[in-house]
Every structure is written in structure tokens, then in C-alpha cells.
Amino acid sequence: MLLLIGSFLVLMIIGIPVAVSMAVASVLYLLVYGVAPDIIVAQRMIAGVESFPLLAVPFFILAGNLMNIAGVTGRIYAFALALVGWMKGGLAQVNIVGSVVFSGMSGTALADAAGIGTIEIKAMRDHGYPVDAAVGVTAASATLGPIFPPSLPFVIYGMMANVSIGALFLAGILPGIVMMLLMMLTVAFFAYRKGWGSDTPFELRKLVRAGLEIVVVLCFPLAVFLMVWAGLSVNLAVGIALFVLVALDWYFDFSAVMALMTPVILIGGMALGWFTPTEAAVAAVLWSLFLGLVRYRTMTLKMLGKVTFDTIETTASVLFIVTAASVFAWLLTVSQAAQLFSDFIFSLTDDKWTFLILVNLLILxxxxxxxxxxxxTILVPILLPIVLKFEIDPVHFGVVLTLNLMIGLLTPPIGVVMFVLSRIARISLQRTMKAILPWLVPLIIALLVISFVPAVTLWLPTQLGLVR
Known part of the structure; x- marks a missing residue:
């Protein structure tokens, strides 16, 4: 165990990529101890990606990339500006609301930061906000991407833990709302302390129009339910509701109705049994293509080609990590590391709340x-057996694990979102870290609420019968 984990840490410290470090450490362990033939590495790597749920990975990445080039990002920003731009610290509030909407399409924090984050940082700078404030709020709001459905980390966790991905998607909605409200309260606090004003004049017409877009989206599932209750088939009811929605969107030229419909279509389709979470990723791609090619007509074949290659590159890097981690995780089990860690935890405490505190600190x-x-992929095989022994719901634990890791994206030395925002804002990493630091407070508070009030996570999936 010391050889496996020690060699991995040494390789990573000297700058070797994480996936390569895990693969080399695994091969070294096999060569020294001979616990299995060398060919087992290739077999375990193939087994790690030979999974139907993992097909969702490239499709969700593609859907997020397509949304970025379809003109949807700008429309989401305009919608959020009309809705909350008139508040004190308006563009910071717009940053958060825009990220909430965009997270319903991208599923990753990186896509959020690099997509709508680029627009938001520039707009806040142009309106006189300190660049540190723009970077901090953008970093915090980017963590919403993997919490609101759809979520790429939830797909990976669901596959590793053998947990319903649909239940995980639903479980992320209320925690995402809690995070959004805490971030908006933080903006209000900074606006009061630093004298930030509103960034757009209050216009009742724009506010009513933005509110109308929300009402239209909320009325879609209600209209489907009423038509089904009246005796129409589900397919016919959805078809009629979609036709009316598209007609209204074309007539009123709404900013973000179609974008807001993305999570409704994905969650509704899974709830109705039309498609699995994996197939929902394909539906997200088709919806993105519809918006870019038909509704907004902003995509070209050249753009599609570039997005496709970008998706291939990102997917390859993600799946390479999965393959290497699957071997590494298997060897952790073989070397009894999981059992030793389990024994160590139970020697410290037999109280599940104390365990949650310890595991939160570990994952952070x-x-x-x-x-x-x-x-x-490394932590789930080690921690999940202990989680089940403490009778903690694995869906609840999946949300806690993901939020912890999202906070990790904002911190050195691996924080990818931190590096991306440093490059976008053209400021040093040290300054970026300092700008992000105050925004860790609402995230830590959200983490505590989500960890110790399981109902926040489990209420929705329980109501729909996906969790007992």
C-alpha cells in the first residue's frame, strides 16, 4: 500500500499528470509484488470504460460546447440581466443567476467558467467592478454546474457506486438552490459594504418579460400534466406543449426560454421513462443542435467541426483518467487499503455525524x-462501504462528495477553475487565489447544510420514488 500510494504521490509532486501517475504507480506495484499478470492492467483499464452510463460523458461535454457556440450564452446573460441586474451589485447577481441557468446545460464547472464566465468577467470589468470581485463571484458560481442537473461528476459517481443517476440529478436541485441563495446573500453583503450600486435601471417591462419566460417554462410541465389528466396520451400532450412553446418563443423572441427548457426536458424525459440518464445526454445534444441550427441559426459546419474535435480531446482526457483510476482503485482494494482505512475510521468513531465531519475534511x-x-474513481471504492455501514444514503453522499470536490477546483495546486479564470482575467494566480478566498465561505456553509440536513438532498428523489 505504501509503495502504491507513495509512488503515486511522488510522481504527481514532480509534475507528472495525474492519470499517468496512477498508471505508472499501478504498473510498478504489479511488477514488484506480482499480485496479477501484467496484462491485468490493460484488462482493468478496458473494464473501467466499458460501461453504458459512461457514454453520457462525451455527449454532455458536446452539449455544453454546442451551447457555448449556439449564441445561448449571450441570451442567458441578457435574461439574467433583465431579472436581477437592477439590484445592488447587479452584475454580480447576474453572474450567479446566469451560471444557474447555464449549469442546466453544461454539467461541468470548467464549461461554466470558460463559457458564460468570460462574458460575465468582461461585463463586470466594464462596469467598474474590481477584477478581483469579478473573478471571485465567477469562481463560486461555476461550482453550481456539477450540482444542478445534468452533472458529469454525478454520472461518474453513479457508475462507480451503482446508484441511480436520475436520482442523483434530482438530488442536486435543492442543494443547488441553497448554494445560489447563499451566494446571492454574499453579493448583497459585499454590495452593502463596498457601495456597489445597480448596473441597469429598473425597468418593469424587462422584469415582467423575464418573469414571463420563467412562467412559460414552469407552465410546460403543468400543461402536460393537465392534458394527460384530461385523457390525452403523454406523447401527444408533450407534442402539443412543445409546439405551443416553440410558437410562443418565436412570436415573443424570448431571450432564454429554450435554454431554460433544457433541464426540464432532461429531467422530465427521465421521469416519464422516455430515456435513461445516458440517453438524456444525447437528448441534450439534439436540443443544442436544434437551438443552434434551427432556432437561433448561429452554428456553421466549421463551428460544428471545431466543437467535435474539442469534445474528442476533452473526452479522451477524462476517460484516460477513468481508465488509470480504475486500475489504481482496484489495486487499493487488492492491497487491503480500503479495509485498513475502514478499520481506522471505525477505531476513531462509530457516530455517522462525526464520520461525515472527518470525511468532509478528507475530501476537501x-x-x-x-x-x-x-x-x-479512487475515493468511491474506499469510502462507499463505510458510508453504507453508517447507513448514510449513497445518493446523499454523492452530492456531498461532488460539492467537496467542486470546492477543490478553486484551490491550489490542482484547481482547474482557478487556472482558467486567471487566464481569462489576465491576473496572477496569487491574486486569483486571494480573490476566490472570501467566496469559499458561502460554499462551506452550503456544504455544512447539505452534509448535516440530508432532507435537502433526498426530498425530491424520495417524492418521486427514486430513493426510499
């Missing part, structure tokens, strides 16, 4: 050093 530290996907 791990998240500072490991990529999200690698961390999930």
Missing part, C-alpha cells in the same frame, strides 16, 4: 490535489 484535502474524476 483530496480535492486540492486530485482531478474531480480521478478523485471520484
Amino acid at each position: 484535502v483530496v480535492g486540492c490535489f486530485l482531478d474531480t474524476i480521478a478523485a471520484i
